[in-house]
Amino acid sequence: MLRLRNDAAGLIGFCLLAVGCGAAPAEEGESIGVAEQGIIVMNGLDPDFFWRSSTQQGLRALAQAPLADALGGARGAVLLRTEQGRHLAERVVACALPAGAAVEAGTGRSFRGSIGLAPEWASAPLSDPASRRWVTACLLQSLNALSARVAVHLTGGHPALADAPDSEASEYTVRDAIMFGDLFDRARPTAFACADNSLVDDCGVALSAKTLERICGQSPTCRLTLLGRCDAVCTRDRAGAPTCRASGSGVYPESIASSLEPLVALSSGGLTCDVLGLLPGLL
Numbered sequence: 512m513l514r515l516r517n518d519a520a521g522l523i524g525f526c527l528l529a530v531g532c533g534a535a536p537a538e539e540g541e542s543i544g545v546a547e548q549g550i551i552v553m554n555g556l557d558p559d560f561f562w563r564s565s566t567q568q569g570l571r572a573l574a575q576a577p578l579a580d581a582l583g584g585a586r587g588a589v590l591l592r593t594e595q596g597r598h599l600a601e602r603v604v605a606c607a608l609p610a611g612a613a614v615e616a617g618t619g620r621s622f623r624g625s626i627g628l629a630p631e632w633a634s635a636p637l638s639d640p641a642s643r644r645w646v647t648a649c650l651l652q653s654l655n656a657l658s659a660r661v662a663v664h665l666t667g668g669h670p671a672l673a674d675a676p677d678s679e680a681s682e683y684t685v686r687d688a689i690m691f692g693d694l695f696d697r698a699r700p701t702a703f704a705c706a707d708n709s710l711v712d713d714c715g716v717a718l719s720a721k722t723l724e725r726i727c728g729q730s731p732t733c734r735l736t737l738l739g740r741c742d743a744v745c746t747r748d749r750a751g752a753p754t755c756r757a758s759g760s761g762v763y764p765e766s767i768a769s770s771l772e773p774l775v776a777l778s779s780g781g782l783t784c785d786v787l788g789l790l791p792g793l794l
């Protein structure tokens with residue numbers, strides 16, 4: 512199984528939703544996958560590219576046909592002509608299709624499935640609202656404009672997000688964020704995020720500014736709606752899967768939470784927060 516981790520002198524750096532920090536670059540090809548029966552992904556999609564109107568239009572166009580037809584035809588051309596677009600196409604296929612599935616694009620490239628949140632997209636348009644929402648949440652969790660590619664563990668109520676009891680997912684003990692929305696709704700695309708950790712208050716950092724920086728970058732067209740703390744807008748079932756709500760947009764059982772491995776130090780600007788002293792109550 513693919514193991515998606517960044518080790519530097521035995522320590523792991525990563526980014527919380529609301530905090531900027533450093534992480535070693537990921538090795539080529541280590542982007543998203545099932546790691547020892549845990550849904551561990553490496554984020555790092557460029558928000559500036561992701562939120563462009565042309566990119567969002569391209570995503571919605573992909574949903575109008577089976578993935579192979581969409582990526583292999585005119586609908587996929589807007590994405591596949593750039594490296595950033597090909598990276599996004601890779602994430603779309605990885606989020607939507609299960610391991611073992613693959614999509615051949617007209618450029619001669621092959622994109623592999625990994626998680627399987629919308630397997631029906633392999634042979635039909637992405638029309639089911641629940642499937643659109645699952646893929647949206649997965650893509651939002653992949654965004655990071657803080658110059659770091661970070662291994663995160665994804666959880667949610669979809670069967671494809673279930674971990675084996677003995678998976679390495681148990682190492683990811685620090686809650687990060689919950690994402691949800693429907694970017695494929697042609698009439699009213701939506702994207703929401705909330706902070707799911709207690710380290711924000713403990714470290715004294717500004718929630719909204721850093722959250723928007725990570726998910727939106729410098730994009731003037733970012734559609735993200737930041738909802739603050741997750742405990743105000745989300746509930747969890749007995750298995751820990753979140754269901755979130757957004758005023759005026761309804762309830763989203765198709766919400767995906769991310770968590771990270773414990774870190775040695777956390778920094779935001781001139782602030783240094785010794786997280787080792789903060790984590791015992793969370794583990």
